[in-house]
Amino acid sequence: MIVADRKPIEEIIEYIKDANKVLIVGCNECVTVCEAGGKKEVGVLASALRMYFMNQGKDIKIDEVTLERQCDHEYLEEIRNIIDQYQAVVSLACGVGVQFMSEKYFQTPVFPGVNTCFMGVTEERGVWSERCQGCGQCILATTGGICPVSRCAKRLFNGPCGGSSKGMCEIGGEVPCAWQIIIDRLTALGRLDDYEKLAPIKDWSKERAGGPRKVVREDVRQ
Amino acid sequence: MNPMRTTRTDSKLEKILAAGHLAVTSECGPPRGSDAELIKKKADLIKNHVDAINITDNQTSVTRLCSLASCIHLKLMGLEPVLQMVVRDRNRIALQSDILGAASFDIRNMLCLSGDHQKFGDCPQGQNVFDLDSMQLLQTVRQMRDQGKFLGGDEIKRPPRIFAGAAANPFADPFDIRVRRLAKKVAAGAEFIQTQCIYNLDRFEEWMKQVRDRGLHEKVYILAGLTPFKSAGMAKYMKNKVPGMDVPDEVVKRMAGVPKDKQAEEGLKICIESIQRLKEVEGVRGFHIMAIEWEEKVPEIVEKGGLYPRPDPAAL
Numbered sequence: 073m074i075v076a077d078r079k080p081i082e083e084i085i086e087y088i089k090d091a092n093k094v095l096i097v098g099c100n101e102c103v104t105v106c107e108a109g110g111k112k113e114v115g116v117l118a119s120a121l122r123m124y125f126m127n128q129g130k131d132i133k134i135d136e137v138t139l140e141r142q143c144d145h146e147y148l149e150e151i152r153n154i155i156d157q158y159q160a161v162v163s164l165a166c167g168v169g170v171q172f173m174s175e176k177y178f179q180t181p182v183f184p185g186v187n188t189c190f191m192g193v194t195e196e197r198g199v200w201s202e203r204c205q206g207c208g209q210c211i212l213a214t215t216g217g218i219c220p221v222s223r224c225a226k227r228l229f230n231g232p233c234g235g236s237s238k239g240m241c242e243i244g245g246e247v248p249c250a251w252q253i254i255i256d257r258l259t260a261l262g263r264l265d266d267y268e269k270l271a272p273i274k275d276w277s278k279e280r281a282g283g284p285r286k287v288v289r290e291d292v293r294q
Numbered sequence: 295m296n297p298m299r300t301t302r303t304d305s306k307l308e309k310i311l312a313a314g315h316l317a318v319t320s321e322c323g324p325p326r327g328s329d330a331e332l333i334k335k336k337a338d339l340i341k342n343h344v345d346a347i348n349i350t351d352n353q354t355s356v357t358r359l360c361s362l363a364s365c366i367h368l369k370l371m372g373l374e375p376v377l378q379m380v381v382r383d384r385n386r387i388a389l390q391s392d393i394l395g396a397a398s399f400d401i402r403n404m405l406c407l408s409g410d411h412q413k414f415g416d417c418p419q420g421q422n423v424f425d426l427d428s429m430q431l432l433q434t435v436r437q438m439r440d441q442g443k444f445l446g447g448d449e450i451k452r453p454p455r456i457f458a459g460a461a462a463n464p465f466a467d468p469f470d471i472r473v474r475r476l477a478k479k480v481a482a483g484a485e486f487i488q489t490q491c492i493y494n495l496d497r498f499e500e501w502m503k504q505v506r507d508r509g510l511h512e513k514v515y516i517l518a519g520l521t522p523f524k525s526a527g528m529a530k531y532m533k534n535k536v537p538g539m540d541v542p543d544e545v546v547k548r549m550a551g552v553p554k555d556k557q558a559e560e561g562l563k564i565c566i567e568s569i570q571r572l573k574e575v576e577g578v579r580g581f582h583i584m585a586i587e588w589e590e591k592v593p594e595i596v597e598k599g600g601l602y603p604r605p606d607p608a609a610l
Contacts, residue, residue, distance in 0.1 A: 225411050226382070226422065230429040230478060233408045234463040234490060237537040243413050255468050268474050270482055273386075273430045273445065 073102035073193075074166045075200040076109060076186035081120055084162060087183040091132060091159035094121070096185065097151065097173070098138030099165035106200050108186045109164025111138040117164070117185065142169025148176050155180055190222070208278030208285060214271065216257035223250035229271035302485075303439075305402035305457035306374040306607040307346040310580075311486065311515045313610045316573065317580030318601050319376060319488065319517060320592050321348035324359035333364045334371060339589045341373055343596040345604055346403055348376040348488070348582070352383065355415025362392055365401050376459065377401050380409025385425040386434070386445055393438060397454030405459045405488060406431040429482040432458055436483035458483055462516075463490035464501035465540035473504040480514045487514055488582040491521040491532070493564075494540040495571055502575050511577030518572045521584045522591060523561035526550040562591060562598075569599035 088094050096114050104110025114136045125132045135158075139147045142165035155161065160181050163170040167188040174182045190202040205222040211229075212219055221227045225243045232251030235242025239252045258264045276282065301308045310317045320340050325332040337347055347368060351361040365375035377396050379389065396404065408428045412420050426434065435458045437443055442453040460479045464472055476487070492498045498518070505511050523529045526549040533541035545564065552560045565583075572578050581601065585592050596602050 225413075226408055226424045226427070228408060228424065228427040230427050230482075232466070232468070233428075234461070234466050234538040235411065236467050238467055242537045243411050249467070252468055255471055259470075264471075264474075267471060268478055268481070270429060270433070270478060271427075273426060273433070276425065 073105050073191070074168070074188060075106045075190050075192045075202075076103050076166050076188045077106075078108050078113065078117075079185055079187055081117070081124070084117070084183070084185055085121065085124060088121075088132070088160045088162060089130075093133045093135070093158050094160045094162060095135050095137065095151070095155070095158040096121075096162045097142065097164065097169075098136070099142045099163075099169050100138055100140050101143075101165075103165055103186060104138075105194065107198075109166075114138050114164055117162070142166075143172055145176070148173055152177075205279070207274075207276075208282075209275060211271070214266065214269070215254050216261060216263065216266075218250060218254045218257055220250050220254065223248075223253075229274060303402050303455045303457045304400070305346075305455075307376070307403050307486070308457040309607045309610050310345050310605055313605070315580075315605045316578075316601060317346075317515070317517060318344045318596055318604060319346045319348060319580070319582045320344045320589070321350055321376075321378075321582070321584050322364070322589060323350045323353055323587070324361065324364040326356070326358050328359060330359070330364075330367045333359070333367055336589045337368050337371060337373055340592040341371075343593040343602060343604065344583070345580075345607075346374040346376050348378055348405060351378040351380045351407070351409065352415070353410070355382070355410050355412045355417070357416055362395055362401075365396065366399050369399050369401055374403070375401055376403040376405055378405045378407060379431065380407045381424055381426050381428060381431050382409030382412065382422050385423050389426065389431060389434065390438065390444060393435060393454050393456065394450070397452070397456060400455075402455060403457045403459065404435055405461065406435065406484075407461055428460060429479060432460055432479065432482040432484055457485055459486040459488060460484040461490065462487045463538050464492070464498050465490060465494065466538035472501055473508060473510070476505060476510055476514075477508060480510055484514055486579075487516045489516065489519040490538060491519050491584065492568065492572070493532075493545050494542050495568060497540060498572070499575055502577050506577050515579040516577055517580040517582040518568075518575075518578050519582045519584060520565050520568055520595075521586060522565035522588065522595065523549055523557070524588060525554070525557045525561070528561075562595060565595055566598045569595070569601065573600070 096118050098109050098111050098114035118134045118136045121134050141147045155177050162183050162185040163173055164185040170184045191204040192200050192202045195201050202222050207221045224231055225241055232249055236249040241247040241249045258267055301312045322336040349361045349364040352358055361378050365377045368375040406428045412422050438454050442450050462476050529546045529549040532539050583592055
């Protein structure tokens with residue numbers, strides 16, 4: 073899933089303070105799972121904002137809605153009939169949803185309500201960690217299913233560096249060394265000899281470096 | 295010791311190694327400013343006692359005068375620099391371009407490194423590049439030199455003639471792959487290796503045994519890395535705070551067991567004893583003495599280690 077984290081409320085207040093009517097839009101997908109932008113978080117944020125503006129003696133109406141997704145036209149269309157009433161929209165979707173809404177409702181200011189962080193997993197409730205950076209050319213087959221691009225702080229293809237210590241990365245903060253895991257995994261699979269194969273120089277043109285990316289599938293295109 | 299092969303570059307370091315002499319290298323860190331005199335002064339202190347001088351590349355991610363410019367200063371003094379290059383700060387365009395820049399001054403040695411994470415330095419909020427890793431940088435130098443081709447495939451006019459080196463840490467985790475990792479660097483094109491500082495000599499010798507078992511000592515020149523302790527505090531710091539460093543308790547105890555004003559002397563003694571012991575290890579082809587901000591002690595270490603005088607490469 074795409075993992076996001078809540079923005080400080082002060083930042084959101086700053087975005088919307090001049091509006092009279094604000095819509096907070098949640099998303100029922102990834103940000104619900106990572107408890108940053110689902111229906112529950114929309115409710116919590118809306119209440120906190122109402123309380124803040126009431127204390128300030130400011131009359132701002134704050135409405136709530138949570139869509140199935142914000143990255144598909146059909147769900148974003150559900151608010152077409154109401155969106156013009158609002159001077160500001162706060163989207164609690166990931167950056168993808170915020171942008172898609174901005175593109176669709178070109179006259180309405182849409183503000184991000186979360187910081188979009190990474191593609192990752194739920195390690196346990198309240199702990200999410202990164203697994204993929206969408207580099208566009210998956211090499212997991214050669215690294216025992218563990219990704220050095222997203223999980224090594226130096227994205228080394230032929231790691232580990234000298235900073236790997238007792239299974240942990242030199243950057244600290246309890247970050248496991250990806251290459252320790254890769255080696256453990258190759259060992260468990262009886263494939264440690266594969267470690268000695270030199271990984272070729274990466275084609276970063278399939279990644280962010282190549283500019284905004286697009287997948288076009290003629291076979292499913294209508 | 296038999297010479298392993300004929301030389302492939304005009305590197306003085308390679309020449310000395312190929313002739314079967316134990317080589318001696320050392321390193322100097324460039325200043326945090328633009329005064330080149332500081333680096334020249336450091337080099338002056340050691341120039342008669344070493345064959346080549348490594349110049350570090352923004353070590354610990356702290357911004358400094360660049361390695362390439364420092365190497366040029368050394369070259370202009372008639373010395374033999376080893377250009378350290380990390381892949382943290384430059385993409386493949388900049389790396390290849392700097393290799394050519396170095397070659398244009400006939401800088402003939404390069405050490406290919408990953409580089410510490412920028413988190414440790416003065417720009418922790420900076421981007422890191424890691425377009426290539428250290429092994430791919432080795433491959434790049436070798437391709438540029440041996441095939442005369444850029445990574446993009448175009449021909450290089452006057453290809454760089456650079457002796458390519460890499461670092462190895464016999465002590466880092468995971469220990470099981472330390473020798474495999476060296477094999478990988480050799481396969482990537484490393485011709486010489488400068489190791490991490492050695493304090494655990496037993497463990498280093500065990501690693502060297504595994505290196506020999508795979509015949510790697512015949513394929514790459516291994517220079518044993520040594521850093522003298524200045525104090526017991528430094529020994530404790532290296533033991534506890536520096537990742538990938540193996541300082542046995544007895545070494546820390548030995549440092550702490552002498553009065554403060556004698557600790558520096560004891561540190562030098564340990565270093566010299568290490569040289570004497572490691573000289574006898576088959577496959578050790580020289581020493582890389584990293585006397586951090588203590589360059590003035592390098593001559594004493596080299597002399598007492600029995601590595602002086604240095605061979606004259608012109609006579610080889």
